[in-house]
Amino acid sequence: MSESPLHIGLIGCGTVGSGVARILSEQHRLLERQCGRRLCLKRVVVRHPDRPRPGLPESVPVTDRIDDILQDESIDLAVQLIGGTDAALDYARRLLQAGRDLVTANKALICAHGSELFQLAGRLKRTIGFEAAVAGGIPVISTLTTALTGNRIESIEGILNGTSNFILSRMLTDNQTYEQALSLAQKQGYAEADPTLDVDGTDAAQKLSILIRLAFATDVPVEKMIRRGIDRIMLSDLEAAAALGYRIKLLAMARRNQEQLEAWVQPALIHHERTLAQTSGADNIVTITGSAVGRLRLAGAGAGQMPTASAVVADIIDYATGRAARTFDAVLRSQTAPSLDIQPQEAPRHRYYIRCTVDDRPHVLADVTDVLGRHEISISSLHQDEPTGANDRPAARLIIMTHQTTEGRMRNADQDLHRLDCVRDQPLRLPVAD
Numbered sequence: 001m002s003e004s005p006l007h008i009g010l011i012g013c014g015t016v017g018s019g020v021a022r023i024l025s026e027q028h029r030l031l032e033r034q035c036g037r038r039l040c041l042k043r044v045v046v047r048h049p050d051r052p053r054p055g056l057p058e059s060v061p062v063t064d065r066i067d068d069i070l071q072d073e074s075i076d077l078a079v080q081l082i083g084g085t086d087a088a089l090d091y092a093r094r095l096l097q098a099g100r101d102l103v104t105a106n107k108a109l110i111c112a113h114g115s116e117l118f119q120l121a122g123r124l125k126r127t128i129g130f131e132a133a134v135a136g137g138i139p140v141i142s143t144l145t146t147a148l149t150g151n152r153i154e155s156i157e158g159i160l161n162g163t164s165n166f167i168l169s170r171m172l173t174d175n176q177t178y179e180q181a182l183s184l185a186q187k188q189g190y191a192e193a194d195p196t197l198d199v200d201g202t203d204a205a206q207k208l209s210i211l212i213r214l215a216f217a218t219d220v221p222v223e224k225m226i227r228r229g230i231d232r233i234m235l236s237d238l239e240a241a242a243a244l245g246y247r248i249k250l251l252a253m254a255r256r257n258q259e260q261l262e263a264w265v266q267p268a269l270i271h272h273e274r275t276l277a278q279t280s281g282a283d284n285i286v287t288i289t290g291s292a293v294g295r296l297r298l299a300g301a302g303a304g305q306m307p308t309a310s311a312v313v314a315d316i317i318d319y320a321t322g323r324a325a326r327t328f329d330a331v332l333r334s335q336t337a338p339s340l341d342i343q344p345q346e347a348p349r350h351r352y353y354i355r356c357t358v359d360d361r362p363h364v365l366a367d368v369t370d371v372l373g374r375h376e377i378s379i380s381s382l383h384q385d386e387p388t389g390a391n392d393r394p395a396a397r398l399i400i401m402t403h404q405t406t407e408g409r410m411r412n413a414d415q416d417l418h419r420l421d422c423v424r425d426q427p428l429r430l431p432v433a434d
């Protein structure tokens with residue numbers, strides 16, 4: 001057992017930070033055994049130092065000055081648990097330059113500035129641990145950077161946003177509208193007051209972008225991905241998909257496709273027998289297919305205070321035991337593999353689910369199927385509900401399943417469908433993840 005403790009500076013003591021402080025204090029004996037030395041929380045930096053911090057030992061000084069950590073030469077490791085990319089990037093650069101190693105849970109930071117920070121850390125012989133940045137408590141980063149390094153990764157599929165998964169699951173099980181399920185998610189702490197980044201696919205796309213960098217050595221900015229959210233999904237879509245044998249999930253996908261990389265985040269139909277389809281509530285799942293290992297599934301809590309803190313503390317232990325240097329080296333080496341070209345957004349091929357509301361009058365079906373036919377999209381099934389609405393202007397909902405076609409053809413067909421007089425709303429189109 002080493003005499004000298006590991007001194008930690010904690011930046012951010014909100015949901016995740018206070019969970020980390022709790023583990024450091026409640027599990028100090030276990031951690032000491034795991035690390036072979038004591039872990040000592042030396043200082044905490046937050047925005048509002050006067051707020052009560054339950055669970056934080058009174059002996060730990062709390063300030064709002066990052067310089068208190070930068071100038072404390074006894075601090076070895078900075079654990080940065082603040083959101084956003086402005087102060088977080090500035091602090092991360094300065095901490096690395098001041099000789100601190102870094103652990104972070106900030107996916108937005110690693111997604112947008114990971115390459116720069118990894119290079120900087122590599123040059124300065126420092127390390128960055130970011131296990132908690134993707135899928136909370138699920139050890140997907142260490143799986144990719146250690147356990148699967150003997151594999152060529154073929155694909156990564158995942159449900160990476162617990163809020164969206166909670167909403168879609170509750171809509172179907174509790175017969176709720178999107179708005180009702182979102183409000184329940186907010187009440188139960190699964191959604192922020194402003195849930196935009198969760199429900200529009202940005203959060204899942206940031207996490208997928210980080211995994212892509214590790215698995216395929218390719219930078220795919222969030223803006224270059226097909227990215228759609230769940231806010232246009234109606235209960236009736238979930239029911240129609242269920243009747244066809246599918247569940248609708250916000251799916252993140254990255255796969256090699258003829259030496260190009262197909263990458264997207266969008267709601268998709270998944271066959272109900274697949275494990276991905278059965279992942280419900282706020283849980284996350286990541287399915288990785290490797291050339292030797294085959295298909296590997298990791299599932300569990302993708303967010304939340306203690307699951308995320310669990311991943312942060314694992315990074316702290318890795319640092320304390322010297323493993324972080326080897327793991328981070330593997331991260332840096334993975335970046336030197338040849339990168340893949342990103343497949344054009346029009347290229348992915350899927351079967352599609354289309355829902356549109358049309359006037360209930362003669363020739364409408366002919367008009368809709370004519371548009372699809374002109375774009376060489378072949379229909380595999382078509383269902384029309386009984387009409388609803390005022391007697392003088394009844395409407396009917398059409399559910400169309402197509403055979404395989406490309407995203408590009410579907411985009412063009414979408415526009416033409418929307419231009420038809422008989423089509424009442426913007427058709428909803430979802431790929432089938434066969």
Ligand SMILES: NC(=O)c1ccc[n+]([C@@H]2O[C@H](COP(=O)([O-])OP(=O)(O)OC[C@H]3O[C@@H](n4cnc5c(N)ncnc54)[C@H](OP(=O)(O)O)[C@@H]3O)[C@@H](O)[C@H]2O)c1
Nearest residue numbers: 012013014015016046047048081082083087105106303304
């Ligand atoms: N919550 C989760 O389940 C979860 C899961 C995975 C990853 N993450 C990531 O973990 C990070 C932290 O999330 P969180 O949920 O713990 O956030 P949070 O509850 O909002 O806490 C943020 C903390 O950072 C402090 N802070 C913010 N800006 C600061 C600045 N410029 N200088 C110093 N301190 C600052 C805040 O201080 P005050 O307390 O004084 O306001 C607060 O203590 C984010 O990047 C998030 O994406 C969170």
